Amino acid sequence: MAPGMVVAVAGRRVQVVEPRTWAYFQGPGPWVGASSAWVRVWWAEGRLWKRLKGVPGEALLVARFSEGRWESVPSAFRLPPAPREGWWRLRHEGEGWRPDRRLLEE
Template sequence: MRAWVLKSLPELVALFSAGGLCLTGVELLLMGHTEGVQLLAPLTAFVGALLGFLGLVLKRWGLAFALALLAPVGVFRLLQHVEEGLWVAGQRVRPEGDLWAFMAPGMVVAVAGRRVQVVEPRTWAHFQGPGPWVGASSTWVRVWWAEGQLWKRLKGVPGEALLVARFSEGCWESVPSAFRLPPAPQEGWWRLRHEGEGWKLMAPLSRTGGA
């Protein structure tokens, strides 16, 4: 067995690498990682998987070199994640505050320096949690409501059930009535977390950077 593993080690490495890249590409697609430059990640994963499978068949060093050339793509995406921000009209904006992190692709925004103001939709709310809670078949989803209606839905990654909404004039804007939320002590944007059988208020979100 040891002798076979040593003899077949290059093929095994190529096989597991190709399989892992293929699964990564599928996972990224299921997560909805396809907006703008995000599409580069699943495409790179599938190209890497293809090169790995070709390497099993053709056994050419050139394929290994081509696979190595894909590595800088990962570094590029890593730097993008480290330098977080929004892409607006082809330019990266690093807004103040923390509300911008919950904005959805496709929102119409106005930018003034580091301040980003949502123009359309006028009112919105964001939910991430189990799909059945919002009538979706997916196990975990990210949902945005706009002016009280479902506006956008993407596949999410399992984790905490969170809700981001604005409390104004004694009610939560754009949140369906099926969600029983406690009143906030003051108006503004809030993040809520589902604990046990109900929603609990967390710290308010900074209004600077979007509304």
């Protein structure tokens, strides 16, 4: 979640209503055209939406894989296809990204 997102809550389920499509990245700033510091970045509807200061650690990406593509992730990120549709956490290992854990089924 990011400041400014509109969410709907039903029981224990939280759904992001706005923006409709989004992705989240935490990692080195130069990977997203920022300074050398670590950043947290949200893209919405395919554009940069928010960028905040990050804390050095593991490079992660959270995005939805739907209809054979990653939603809202810039094309500069070379991501392998996910095993199936849904929300995924991807980890950067060595020279590339890999889907690590499915977070939510659509």
